[in-house]
Amino acid sequence: MLTARGWWFVSTAMVIGILGVVRLGWWSATIPLLGLTLLILFFLEWLRFAIQYRSTTPALRVSRQLIQAGCESPAVWANIPVHVRVEITATSGYTLPLVVVDDIPALDRTEDSPAARTAGPLGPDTPLLLEYVTQFEQPGLLRFEGIQLRLSDRCGFFYRRLVVRDAREWLILPTLVSAEGTPTGIKRLNSMPPPGGHRHRRAGTGSELLDLRDYRPGDPPKTIAWRASARRDKLITREFESEVPVRCTLFIDATTANRRATAGGIPLARMAQVAAAVAQAAMANRDLVGVTVYDEEATISERPGRTHSHLIRLLRLLAETAGRLPALPGDDPVKLGQIAFPLAQRIYPELLESYCNARPLGLFWLPVADSRLFWVVVMLMAWPFLAVQPAVLELLARFAQQLSEPGRSWQILLLFLVLPGWLAAMFWLIHGIRGWFASRRRATSQRKQLAALFTVLDAEPPLQIERYLNDDRAWMERCRQFLELHRFRAELDPRTQPLPGNPSLTVVEILARALWQTAARAQDNELYVLLADLSEQVDALTPVLNAIRFARARHHQLIVLAVEPVPPIPANKSRSPRLRYLELLQEWRYRELARRFERLQSLLVKAGVTLIPLNSRDAVPAVLNRLDRIRGIQVRR
Amino acid sequence: MSADDSKTEYAILRLITSWLPDSPLARQYLLAGIAIQFILAVALVQAGGSYSLMIPALGTLGLIFRWRAMPVITLILFVFFQLFPDGDPYLKTPSDIPGSHFRMIDLLLCGLIATSIYCHYNSLSLSLQAIPDDPLPEPGFPGSRMKRSGKNNLPDSIVRPSSNTFEREFLEIVAMLALALFLAQLAWYGLTHLVVDFQAFPLLRWMSEGIRSNKVATVWPAGLSPPMHRMMIFAAAILAGGFTCWFAFWYWRLSQLPRLTALMIVNDVAWKEHRREMQRQERWRAWASGGTLSPSLASEVREWLQWLLWLVLVILIAILVGVGAALFRTSIYGI
Numbered sequence: 001m002l003t004a005r006g007w008w009f010v011s012t013a014m015v016i017g018i019l020g021v022v023r024l025g026w027w028s029a030t031i032p033l034l035g036l037t038l039l040i041l042f043f044l045e046w047l048r049f050a051i052q053y054r055s056t057t058p059a060l061r062v063s064r065q066l067i068q069a070g071c072e073s074p075a076v077w078a079n080i081p082v083h084v085r086v087e088i089t090a091t092s093g094y095t096l097p098l099v100v101v102d103d104i105p106a107l108d109r110t111e112d113s114p115a116a117r118t119a120g121p122l123g124p125d126t127p128l129l130l131e132y133v134t135q136f137e138q139p140g141l142l143r144f145e146g147i148q149l150r151l152s153d154r155c156g157f158f159y160r161r162l163v164v165r166d167a168r169e170w171l172i173l174p175t176l177v178s179a180e181g182t183p184t185g186i187k188r189l190n191s192m193p194p195p196g197g198h199r200h201r202r203a204g205t206g207s208e209l210l211d212l213r214d215y216r217p218g219d220p221p222k223t224i225a226w227r228a229s230a231r232r233d234k235l236i237t238r239e240f241e242s243e244v245p246v247r248c249t250l251f252i253d254a255t256t257a258n259r260r261a262t263a264g265g266i267p268l269a270r271m272a273q274v275a276a277a278v279a280q281a282a283m284a285n286r287d288l289v290g291v292t293v294y295d296e297e298a299t300i301s302e303r304p305g306r307t308h309s310h311l312i313r314l315l316r317l318l319a320e321t322a323g324r325l326p327a328l329p330g331d332d333p334v335k336l337g338q339i340a341f342p343l344a345q346r347i348y349p350e351l352l353e354s355y356c357n358a359r360p361l362g363l364f365w366l367p368v369a370d371s372r373l374f375w376v377v378v379m380l381m382a383w384p385f386l387a388v389q390p391a392v393l394e395l396l397a398r399f400a401q402q403l404s405e406p407g408r409s410w411q412i413l414l415l416f417l418v419l420p421g422w423l424a425a426m427f428w429l430i431h432g433i434r435g436w437f438a439s440r441r442r443a444t445s446q447r448k449q450l451a452a453l454f455t456v457l458d459a460e461p462p463l464q465i466e467r468y469l470n471d472d473r474a475w476m477e478r479c480r481q482f483l484e485l486h487r488f489r490a491e492l493d494p495r496t497q498p499l500p501g502n503p504s505l506t507v508v509e510i511l512a513r514a515l516w517q518t519a520a521r522a523q524d525n526e527l528y529v530l531l532a533d534l535s536e537q538v539d540a541l542t543p544v545l546n547a548i549r550f551a552r553a554r555h556h557q558l559i560v561l562a563v564e565p566v567p568p569i570p571a572n573k574s575r576s577p578r579l580r581y582l583e584l585l586q587e588w589r590y591r592e593l594a595r596r597f598e599r600l601q602s603l604l605v606k607a608g609v610t611l612i613p614l615n616s617r618d619a620v621p622a623v624l625n626r627l628d629r630i631r632g633i634q635v636r637r
Numbered sequence: 638m639s640a641d642d643s644k645t646e647y648a649i650l651r652l653i654t655s656w657l658p659d660s661p662l663a664r665q666y667l668l669a670g671i672a673i674q675f676i677l678a679v680a681l682v683q684a685g686g687s688y689s690l691m692i693p694a695l696g697t698l699g700l701i702f703r704w705r706a707m708p709v710i711t712l713i714l715f716v717f718f719q720l721f722p723d724g725d726p727y728l729k730t731p732s733d734i735p736g737s738h739f740r741m742i743d744l745l746l747c748g749l750i751a752t753s754i755y756c757h758y759n760s761l762s763l764s765l766q767a768i769p770d771d772p773l774p775e776p777g778f779p780g781s782r783m784k785r786s787g788k789n790n791l792p793d794s795i796v797r798p799s800s801n802t803f804e805r806e807f808l809e810i811v812a813m814l815a816l817a818l819f820l821a822q823l824a825w826y827g828l829t830h831l832v833v834d835f836q837a838f839p840l841l842r843w844m845s846e847g848i849r850s851n852k853v854a855t856v857w858p859a860g861l862s863p864p865m866h867r868m869m870i871f872a873a874a875i876l877a878g879g880f881t882c883w884f885a886f887w888y889w890r891l892s893q894l895p896r897l898t899a900l901m902i903v904n905d906v907a908w909k910e911h912r913r914e915m916q917r918q919e920r921w922r923a924w925a926s927g928g929t930l931s932p933s934l935a936s937e938v939r940e941w942l943q944w945l946l947w948l949v950l951v952i953l954i955a956i957l958v959g960v961g962a963a964l965f966r967t968s969i970y971g972i
Contacts, residue, residue: 168757
């Protein structure tokens with residue numbers, strides 16, 4: 001590929017060369033000689049660059065390391081600087097004089113990635129090193145697709161761009177120690193609580209006296225209360241309280257609505273951060289913590305535990321949960337293609353080149369038979385067959401006689417017979433060539449190239465290309481898979497956030513079922529923390545409220561950390577009526593959600609449950625305080 | 638010497654050298670380019686024509702101020718002053734083709750011009766811009782909100798990093814230049830001594846002295862003029878060289894195709910061969926399985942109406958243009 005500099009140089013040299021050879025050599029032989037010298041120099045430069053490029057690029061290798069706290073790690077922590085180190089080596093070939101390396105940033109990260117770029121010569125003895133420091137604010141999944149290389153010669157005449165794919169994924173774990181999870185005060189009791197124990201008023205094997213009762217055969221002699229037995233003149237047995245560990249189960253709402261970025265961040269990532277902070281702080285106190293993640297389709301549970309490996313498992317689960325992507329818009333095949341094509345161009349540029357992924361002209365022709373308007377053509381074409389009927393022909397001839405001068409009616413009659421056919425032909429032609437015009441042509445071209453790419457990636461036969469071209473549902477499904485694999489985050493315009501609709505019964509029922517099952521399985525009173533967006537479901541919350549009442553009846557405690565509605569971005573005096581209309585809709589959306597949030601608060605208060613906004617700084621301390629209360633000690637946070 | 642004196646000296650030094658680029662390699666190319674411009678000035682004075690001193694003067698300014706267009710302007714000016722040494726287009730010099738091979742002055746001028754252009758381009762790559770800017774990503778992709786800077790609202794340009802390889806690079810340029818000069822002289826010799834003969838094989842033969850001295854086109858082989866002979870040989874040489882290189886690199890690329898690209902080529906060829914049959918089959922299958930999301934009848938009719946509107950508009954414009962032309966003709970010629 002020639003650069004602008006190369007084009008100017010070769011064009012000038014070519015003009016001088018041709019003019020010199022053909023005409024100007026007549027006056028001065030220096031001119032053709034100069035033209036020929038420049039052209040040969042240019043050719044030699046190209047030859048050298050082409051040989052360097054062809055011999056070096058197949059032997060390129062990329063190795064990537066993410067270094068945190070001085071060592072390479074398979075997972076990284078959020079909010080802690082990460083040192084990204086990418087080494088590009090050419091195992092054979094010549095030295096390329098100039099290679100510019102750009103890291104392809106992870107597509108789903110909302111943080112502004114730093115300009116990760118390096119430039120220099122690249123050869124067998126001169127590897128290139130790309131290093132930069134970045135920091136990820138949100139937990140989730142991190143995927144690097146590879147690197148983009150731009151190669152040039154020394155003078156800047158030639159230029160090539162290629163992508164070395166090296167897809168690798170890392171988990172971004174929620175921060176290990178959170179500031180909001182750390183106690184800011186001093187413990188009133190200067191003693192560590194027993195390992196995770198709290199008093200449970202049920203007969204057990206603890207040390208605190210619960211009650212006295214008559215002796216039953218089989219009771220151990222050491223539990224006999226001798227003094228009480230002497231007073232009552234019968235054997236009396238001491239019953240002790242049960243000492244059980246404090247258990248906390250976190251319910252995380254991973255439904256699609258919580259995966260979208262809002263003005264207050266991504267709610268699901270915030271939930272994962274809060275859950276991680278709670279889990280770490282509780283486990284530091286040797287309490288047991290479990291997590292239940294639910295969405296529209298399934299529920300994943302991690303039973304309460306307090307070991308170190310359990311904490312790692314929880315953090316992995318939370319990172320994977322935070323990394324879930326919002327659903328892609330799925331009802332328009334053209335729009336999905338428009339999203340997927342630039343992504344494919346960025347990651348698979350060489351597979352979209354015309355020499356291996358062709359778009360013949362016939363591909364763009366729109367057959368009229370595929371349209372409902374085909375019947376118009378059929379009727380127009382059928383007209384002559386109808387018109388040759390004697391009765392119709394006679395009628396037409398009479399009509400033509402009235403319209404024209406005597407003796408020339410055959411012309412009108414011929415027109416009656418031929419015109420429909422001509423119209424049908426024009427209809428067929430115009431319908432067909434519409435596919436060759438800009439927007440439709442681009443959409444068809446993108447779809448074919450992507451279809452071929454998907455077919456190759458899946459190692460499918462060529463028939464699959466036609467399937468993707470003709471079957472819209474199969475096409476959309478594959479596009480969605482492609483975008484999800486490469487972690488494309490579809491963000492909505494803040495002005496077009498979906499309006500609060502009808503509550504989703506599925507989500508409510510899934511949460512209620514999870515709560516019922518957990519409460520029913522529990523052996524002693526536990527703390528349940530619901531991290532959820534319940535504002536939309538407030539009108540259908542009965543199943544959840546029933547489950548909450550059941551849990552409360554079994555002496556479990558509940559806290560709801562709910563996603564609070566975020567006010568819309570202030571309008572910036574937009575004069576466009578459409579934008580103003582959208583802004584008004586968003587204002588209405590916010591008011592409606594705020595109203596529902598208040599209603600949710602009142603419903604939960606009636607059910608005896610505390611509601612705290614998820615984005616509040618009190619969210620984590622409130623949960624830890626409740627755990628402390630259950631445990632029986634007070635810590636000021 | 639006091640500290641103030643050294644500061645002043647440093648400031649003066651900085652002022653003097655402020656036009657030099659930061660990269661050491663670029664500075665070396667720049668200074669080499671300026672030196673070559675001086676030698677070129679001497680050579681042009683020797684070759685005659687004082688107006689042509691404008692070329693090294695402008696070339697030096699272009700190097701110092703890093704003007705991107707200066708190499709091309711230098712070439713055009715050089716050609717102009719070669720044709721008209723006194724700057725007067727009406728004063729023509731006689732042909733020097735017969736004795737134009739392997740002359741020292743030609744070698745010197747061509748070599749100096751080509752080296753100065755190479756130095757200029759290398760200096761630009763090292764100090765201004767080495768590689769074109771990539772277009773910004775599509776909206777919605779990371780980097781699409783990249784801040785642009787500079788007066789041209791462009792991202793920061795990429796320059797070639799400096800290294801300590803000036804001697805080696807310069808030697809390579811000189812070696813390549815010597816080869817190019819030699820090949821150019823050979824090519825020019827061939828162009829002026831070969832003629833196209835459609836009756837001979839391989840269509841070329843050496844020109845005899847008798848033909849060369851006779852400048853009447855009719856007695857030249859194939860009845861063509863000498864420039865046409867040179868043009869045909871030149872075009873044929875470029876085509877033959879281009880095809881050979883294309884074929885060699887095509888085969889090289891084929892021999893080292895990556896797996897995915899090879900699979901893509903095979904799939905694409907198979908698709909192109911059978912797409913009509915496959916299309917028929919898949920269209921019916923998609924229709925039967927409900928996979929086709931047909932546009933609504935209303936949207937189809939709407940689109941058709943838009944097309945008809947455009948068609949009517951085009952016809953109306955054509956009629957208006959026709960009527961306007963007729964009226965114009967009537968007003969001018971009265972017919």
